[in-house]
Amino acid sequence: MNIFLKSKILISxxxxxxxxxxxGIVKYYDFSSLDNYELIACCxxxxxxxxxxxxxxxxxxxxKVLNVNGLDVTDEFNYGANIALKxxxxxxxxxxxxxxxxxxxxxKMVYDGTFSGVLMRGVGVTMKVLEENGIKVFDENEIEExxxxxxxxx
Numbered sequence: 001m002n003i004f005l006k007s008k009i010l011i012s013x014x015x016x017x018x019x020x021x022x023x024g025i026v027k028y029y030d031f032s033s034l035d036n037y038e039l040i041a042c043c044x045x046x047x048x049x050x051x052x053x054x055x056x057x058x059x060x061x062x063x064k065v066l067n068v069n070g071l072d073v074t075d076e077f078n079y080g081a082n083i084a085l086k087x088x089x090x091x092x093x094x095x096x097x098x099x100x101x102x103x104x105x106x107x108k109m110v111y112d113g114t115f116s117g118v119l120m121r122g123v124g125v126t127m128k129v130l131e132e133n134g135i136k137v138f139d140e141n142e143i144e145e146x147x148x149x150x151x152x153x154x
Contacts, residue, residue, distance in 0.1 A: 006038040007150055010088050010096040010130075012105050013041040015140050020046045024053035033143055037150070040091055044104040044126040048080025059103050060113040065125065068115050077104060081126040088135050094153055096130055097146055100139035107137045 020043035055067040098105030110122040
């Protein structure tokens with residue numbers, strides 16, 4: 001085994017400046033503290049077949065994911081979550097850094113399903129699938145926590 005291999009982290013593609021956000025806007029984040037890791041990008045919504053740009057989606061109280069026009073996109077969200085799961089399993093990834101407040105990726109808060117801008121405690125579809133399979137998920141505001149967790153795994 002090569003001792004110089006970098007540990008891998010699954011990361012939301014939007015956090016790396018990829019044009020995958022629902023609104024097509026590119027945002028940049030400074031992840032220089034992750035330079036010693038191999039970042040594996042994914043966007044479960046795009047991987048699940050949704051376009052860029054796309055209508056905003058929110059998780060409903062019944063667990064379905066609907067876009068703002070009422071179209072059920074649950075299958076696309078689930079498909080993308082399973083692609084992310086296969087990726088972490090194939091790459092032996094133990095940690096993910098995913099986008100907060102996202103109906104796919106959030107690890108703490110999601111919009112309440114009413115498209116009124118109200119946040120509530122909850123997790124995204126992909127985050128739930130990953131965590132159920134032993135992957136520890138952090139958001140872009142928890143980089144230090146993710147690094148501390150990774151240091152314990154070494």
